[in-house]
Amino acid sequence: MRERYLLACALLCIAAGAEAAPKEAAEPLRDENGEPVQVGVFTSRWGRLFSGNEDVFSGALSFSSGLKEQWITIPDSSDSAEQKKKYNQTLNLSLQYSPYSYWFVNVTSRLPVTDTSRYTADFRYSFGYDDWHANTVSLVYSNYGDNRFWTSGNRRNTYFEQGAVTLAYKFSLPKPIENKLLINKGDSIICQVGYSWGPRYYDLESNDIRKNKNVLLSGCGYTFKQHFFVRATAFWFPDSSQQQPWNGDYSYSFGYAGYTPGSFSIQYANYSGTRYPGHQSGNAKFREGTISLIWFLPL
Known part of the structure; x- marks a missing residue:
């Protein structure tokens, strides 16, 4: 029942967002060459949080909730x-600084809705170069590991070496193919291929830290009416022993994305x-995905 309630809320928010979209947004955002640009907040795990805007400072507040109860480790002091087992629900503050061109740094701070303490607050971060237009190259470092503001025991605040560096190339499909796939004028399809390297990673089987994790990725995203989107990415591990139980064969997301300050986004994403x-x-593993409601801050 709880899962159905969350999904119903998500659908209502999408409908409300569509009705609230400004009239001028009906015209698709285009680059200097007249090509549609895919935009949104949190629609990529390996790049800028805020695509489609060129603001130096960007920010968002969001609420995220899992669809099923899961076993979660909850630090309750500095050494324990x-x-x-609970629903993983968090309040998040995301900030991005883009000083020049498409270079960026972003940080997302997360605070659990329940079992809240300074030890349960954590953060994720990434930085690099990421142009959201087609036919461009991106190079991004990202760390979605166990990064803590206050640590438990002898743990560090972050394990930088357990992040990943991703080199990717975004491209548009040949026009004859793209025109057959697009539903409406102004819709867009952008694909990407990439390679991700992690200097260190945790291996469950050996219960130890291993070196040099390699992952190849390929995926596409479709943006409908400039706001609605669906994304899917496939992963291949050249050394299959490096793929951990939590490393998916693929990831997928869909939802409604606003891109102007003050707008709302709603999305479902599954990276499990x-x-x-x-x-x-x-x-x-649909129920292991996460639903997020996001407010793009009017900074």
């Missing part, structure tokens, strides 16, 4: 923690251990 049919569980 407990395991608890998805598996293709015939590979282990062969499960898309």
Whole structure:
């Protein structure tokens, strides 16, 4: 029942956002060459949080909720923690600084809705160069690991070496193919291929830290009416032993994305251990995804 309630709220928010969109947004945002630009907030895990705007400072407040209860480690002091089964719900503040061109730094601070303390607050961060237009190259470092403002025991605030560097190339499809796939004038499809390298990573089987994790990725995104979107990315591990249970065969997301200050976005995203049919569980693990409601701050 709780999962159905969350999904119903998401659909209502999407409908409300569509009605509230300004009239001028009906015309698609285009680059200097007249090509449609895919825009949005939090629609990519390997680049800028705020695509489609060129502001030096950008920010967003968001609420995220899982669709099922999961076992979560909750630090309760500087040297202890407990395991608890609950819905993973967080309030998030995301800030991005883009000093020049498409260079950027962003940080997302997260605070659990329940079991709130200074030890349960964490953060994620990334920086690099990421142009959201087609036919461009991006180079981004990102760290979505266990980064804490206040640490437990002898742990560090962040393990920089356990982040990942991703080199990717975005491209548009050939016009004859693209024209057959687009539903409306002004819609856009942008794809990307990339390579991600992690200097260090945790290996569950050996319960140890390993070196040099390599991942190849390829995916596409479709933006409908400049706001509605669906994204999918496939991953391939040249060394299959490096793929951990939480590393998916693919990821996917969809929703409604605003890109102007003061606008709202709603999205579902799944970056969990998805598996293709015939590979282990062969499960898309939809209920292990996350629904997020996002407010693009009018800075």
